[in-house]
Amino acid sequence: MDIKQRFSDALDIPEEIVLDVPVIKIVSNNKIIIENHKGIIEYSKTTVRINSRIGIVALKGEDFVIKYITQDEIILEGEIEVIEFIK
């Protein structure tokens, strides 16, 4: 195991803060919340690709709208069909 992961386990600090990995939360099939992102690579109505520490999170679907975007959070709405992680 990674030393950072062990560290977070020991101190009970959430992983995402220590490891800087994305937290992805999906509500039904029409809302997805991604924390700790590293910017948008591509955004259109049918495909969204979001950069993160573990690679690219690629979404396919329809009628994507970025509801809200800040430095550490993206809320995306639309009909999600595929979620793909590309290393």
Add this chain to the structure above:
Amino acid sequence: MDKNYITVDVEGLNPEKFINLAVINGLTLWDIERLSITNMRFNMKEKDFKQIRHIAKKTHCRVKIARKNGFIFLFRRLFKRIFFIIGLVIFVLLIYIFSNIIWNIEIVGNKVVNDQLILKSLNKAGLKVGTYKKNINLRDIENSLLKDIKELSMVTISLDGTKAKVEIVERTMPPTILDLEKPMNIVAAKDGILTKVIALKGQKLVKEGDFVKKGQILISGVIKDHENLPIDVTRALGEVYAKTWYESIKEVPLKYRYFERTGKCEKFIYFVLPNNKIIKLWSNINKFQFYDKIIEKEQVKLLGFNSPVTKVTEYYYEKIEKIKNLSYNEAIDVATNLADEELIKIMPKDIKILERKYDKILMKDKVRIRKLILTEEKISKEEEIK
């Protein structure tokens, strides 16, 4: 989110890059939507727009505000027309103030009591044209009006918009009772020959057929015995009728002078304020030697309401003196007309005419007309005994 935000269109080859850069700079964007390959639309706070421009330049994009949402922008736009807003506020304020002022007082239901008297009393109580509605207590005014004018038995004041309606019910006053203890004589009001004497109380001093002079005692309130000693003093009651006459004598010379209007007319207008101050628009100098002067007075109306200012118009009609040679017949006609006019003026209107007499005297250069009308009328008049 904040309710006051702007909608921005961004155009460029890589708008994602633009958004990433904006987000890294700490901006918050929402409702990002792809319009086409090169265009995106998003919402953001208005105060960050300056920063966005900077980022757009860096990423070779173009930004444009598509829409401003929220009240603050509306206010800001209105603030640019501050005088328009001030005008609007003043307008609303004036409407409010003026609709709270009484502009019209209507008096309904009075038969005997004069409108003017009621208005005066209302004025005293505090209700007049121009009073602010909230400053008056209608019930107080009603009470004070009832106290002020005894002939009223009920007063109801209601406000209908800017109109105050005063409804009045009058009291039927008891008839005035003759004070029989007050000593009074009955005297003649004018000269005449008595035709009828009705004495109800008191001592009769005259009889029918007597000639009486103005001021003579007809029925005495002082009752005397045979030796002319006063026994009692009372109030004499009775009516006395007499033949009276009205006379008019007119002389008209055959060389008759009269005035004729030339048709020239001068008009002067001035205004009189309530404190009798006169405002002249131009000075009036009357150039005519003989003239007829006609004065017309008119209340100046402002927006349909009577203002206290009176407009006075003076007309001066020029006339010239003319001399006409009349025949005897014409002169008689003129004199008769003049006499008739005078008689109409001096005679009371409802009077019983007994006889008309008419004399004419023709002289060398003039005509004299004498008209005499014999009438019968009541000549008795009460007079207090001191």
